[in-house]
Amino acid sequence: MSPRQAGSSIAPDRADTDGSVRKIAMQTEEIAIRVDPEAARTYRAASEQERRKLAIILSLCLQDALRSVRFLQQVMCDVSRKAQERGLTPETLESILHERLTGQDRSADCA
16 A cells, blocks of 8 residues: 555444444555654564554544644634733743743843
C-alpha cells in the first residue's frame, strides 16, 4: 500500500449492548512517522493483529492530541484578544513577565 493509499481495517472485537461481539470496519490511510529506534523495533516485532490494534490506538491518540492543541490555541487567541481589548500591549506584557520572572522592574530601562 502506498503512503497515501486509503484502505480498510477491521477493528478489534467490540461487544454490543446485547453482549454479542462484532467487528468494526474503519477506513484507514497509511502514513509515515518518525519514532525512536526502540519503538520501531517493537512495532516490527509485533504480530499483524497487534499492529492493527496499535494503529487504531495511535489514530485515536493523534486525533485527541490534535483536538487538544486546537483547543489550547483557541483559548490562547481568546485570552490575547481580550487582553488587547483591555489595553494590554506586547511591551506591557513583556515588562510584567520580566518583572515576575526576575523580580526587577523594567520600566526604568525604557526611560
